[in-house]
């Protein structure tokens with residue numbers, strides 16, 4: 001295949017070929033908020049946002065986990081209703097684009113989609129508050145195709161501590177441990193992005209399947225509580241798990257983080273400006289927030305972060321635990337992307353950069369998606385075994 005788009009024009013033919021024959025999986029995208037708007041067509045090319053079918057094709061994306069997300073402050077039946085609305089929106093989107101998308105619930109489904117030249121659409125629930133303290137709701141999400149759940153978002157749930165809230169439960173409560181056990185039984189991967197360190201260690205101890213960090217980066221390079229320490233990455237890897245690196249500039253770059261901390265008024269201004277342009281439309285906020293922030297970077301009020309820092313985080317984790325335990329979890333359409341990784345069409349640059357660093361083809365393929373497929377298979381095997389056992 002010849003190099004075509006501008007996003008790909010700077011990469012080698014070898015990188016292009018390797019990238020486009022690999023199964024590339026992104027474990028966290030917040031595009032679902034846009035899918036809730038009936039006027040939004042994922043099949044059309046958009047000048048805003050990070051994700052649509054034409055640009056996923058250009059970026060060689062083979063599998064995407066659409067995030068089912070509502071703020072942690074919304075709980076109970078309202079949270080369940082809104083999660084179901086989003087699951088429905090994803091499933092309707094797949095139904096509307098049968099030639100491009102295929103709903104995938106197993107690793108084999110993802111491979112099948114790839115063989116058929118389609119993009120596998122998967123779902124992850126971002127925040128345990130959406131089960132409304134009910135394992136039955138968790139089972140229903142699983143039956144509808146949800147294949148991971150992040151135990152918390154930014155607030156604690158009634159049964160798990162978040163990394164960005166005051167500790168209330170010393171990690172997971174007894175019910176929280178039951179949630180993890182039921183996730184194992186349902187084949188829903190346990191996602192520890194966003195959780196407090198103690199919650200991570202509790203989940204790691206209880207879970208019979210490997211864990212994922214669907215969109216987290218390395219705390220050694222950027223000291224965000226949402227990122228994983230080297231010890232956590234090692235413990236995750238020792239049990240077969242994968243850290244999928246998040247591209248958000250506030251998780252990649254210490255200088256950016258420090259500047260944000262030093263000037264809290266800037267974040268408030270950006271939020272206010274975003275609200276002014278979008279009102280309460282979360283689909284709009286997700287896209288416009290990033291545009292407004294870039295205007296601030298352009299004015300020199302915040303540091304500019306380059307996309308190559310994604311590679312630094314991948315490389316840090318690989319040096320720590322090897323190429324079997326690292327993947328991609330962009331946070332596209334839900335975070336602030338670094339310069340040069342302006343949308344999903346830029347993904348082949350990652351393959352090119354890893355080749356330039358001397359990574360082998362097979363290690364690159366693992367990072368691009370192979371490792372995520374492996375943890376999916378492990379979750380499937382664990383579910384099969386547990387469902388065969390008497391309760």
Ligand SMILES: [Zn+2]
Pocket residue numbers: 126194215
């Ligand atoms: Zn998140």
